Amino acid sequence: MRGETAEILIRKMSFDDLPVVLQIDRMSFPLPWPERSYRYELTKNPASSLLVAEIDGIVPNEVIGFIGCWLIADEVHISTIAVHPYYRRQGVGEKLLLTVLGWAVDQGAQIATLEVRVSNHIAIDLYRKQGFIIEGKKTGYYRDNNEDAYQMILEGLPDWYLERFGGDR
Numbered sequence: 001m002r003g004e005t006a007e008i009l010i011r012k013m014s015f016d017d018l019p020v021v022l023q024i025d026r027m028s029f030p031l032p033w034p035e036r037s038y039r040y041e042l043t044k045n046p047a048s049s050l051l052v053a054e055i056d057g058i059v060p061n062e063v064i065g066f067i068g069c070w071l072i073a074d075e076v077h078i079s080t081i082a083v084h085p086y087y088r089r090q091g092v093g094e095k096l097l098l099t100v101l102g103w104a105v106d107q108g109a110q111i112a113t114l115e116v117r118v119s120n121h122i123a124i125d126l127y128r129k130q131g132f133i134i135e136g137k138k139t140g141y142y143r144d145n146n147e148d149a150y151q152m153i154l155e156g157l158p159d160w161y162l163e164r165f166g167g168d169r
């Protein structure tokens with residue numbers, strides 16, 4: 001189904017998704033989350049939401065990506081996002097991000113924030129495309145290689161959403 005207009009479904013992550021999520025995580029990040037972090041986020045952190053992207057292709061209901069966020073007061077913080085390498089560059093990451101931002105607007109969020117490696121030009125492009133700007137840098141933020149992180153922010157989330165989508169979701 002790669003490259004075709006297969007339907008991508010975004011839904012809440014469940015424990016059953018964890019084996020695939022962990023696989024995608026390991027393929028995507030030098031410092032993947034351990035399983036216990038996902039379990040903690042799914043059960044113990046009331047501020048946390050985790051979603052997966054699912055495709056009905058050769059493998060039915062295959063999980064091909066995920067996103068996580070923390071909603072605290074009027075701020076939604078993107079905690080993680082990854083798409084299986086085979087399914088990248090087909091709009092899945094953007095769909096995951098827009099789903100979370102739309103949901104956050106409904107919850108009353110005013111700003112969205114995240115951190116990203118300064119070398120991760122692909123992710124920075126994805127965030128810039130949605131209107132995020134770089135507002136700061138955290139020196140030596142990533143402990144595997146001491147790389148700096150950009151802090152990115154999207155302010156005025158409700159207005160941004162209205163401009164981008166009008167009344168539609």
Ligand SMILES: CC(C)(COP(=O)(O)OP(=O)(O)OC[C@H]1O[C@@H](n2cnc3c(N)ncnc32)[C@H](O)[C@@H]1OP(=O)(O)O)[C@@H](O)C(=O)NCCC(=O)NCCS
Nearest residue numbers: 028081082083088089090091092093094116122123125126
């Ligand atoms: C970042 C990531 C989630 C993007 O997912 P994706 O499904 O491939 O992205 P999309 O197809 O939705 O692309 C949306 C936008 O992202 C940017 N982008 C995506 N892939 C890109 C690439 N290879 N080169 C440049 N820009 C790219 C573009 O702005 C693109 O918009 P466009 O297609 O109109 O040019 C994916 O590359 C990934 O899993 N990377 C590894 C994990 C990671 O780095 N996560 C971010 C942590 S902060």
